[in-house]
Amino acid sequence: MTTVRCMLPVIVGLLTFFPARALAAQGGEMDCIIEPKVTVAISSSVEGLLETVTVDRGDIVAEGQVLAALESSVEKAIVAVARARTQMEAPIKAARCGWILGGGS
Numbered sequence: 001m002t003t004v005r006c007m008l009p010v011i012v013g014l015l016t017f018f019p020a021r022a023l024a025a026q027g028g029e030m031d032c033i034i035e036p037k038v039t040v041a042i043s044s045s046v047e048g049l050l051e052t053v054t055v056d057r058g059d060i061v062a063e064g065q066v067l068a069a070l071e072s073s074v075e076k077a078i079v080a081v082a083r084a085r086t087q088m089e090a091p092i093k094a095a096r097c098g099w100i101l102g103g104g105s
Contacts, residue, residue, distance in 0.1 A: 050071070
């Protein structure tokens with residue numbers, strides 16, 4: 001009798017598990033709540049607006065995986081301006097250095 005009582009929760013658990021699994025395998029909708037095994041807080045070193053989120057709720061993620069990207073059009077514009085300024089100023093600075101190193105002639 002003790003063996004039957006101890007096994008009863010296991011049998012009930014199996015009976016409730018397998019029909020749900022069969023329904024999920026057939027592509028049916030299931031109304032349930034799944035609790036996460038681990039919850040982790042994530043943050044960025046800078047503030048900003050999210051441009052893209054590459055994962056969905058419930059996805060399994062790996063360490064180092066990109067989860068989201070910040071909107072970066074302002075930073076890209078700043079880099080483009082700095083690059084253009086460098087390309088414009090480089091010949092002038094090179095000529096100035098050549099003039100100084102050449103003895104001022």
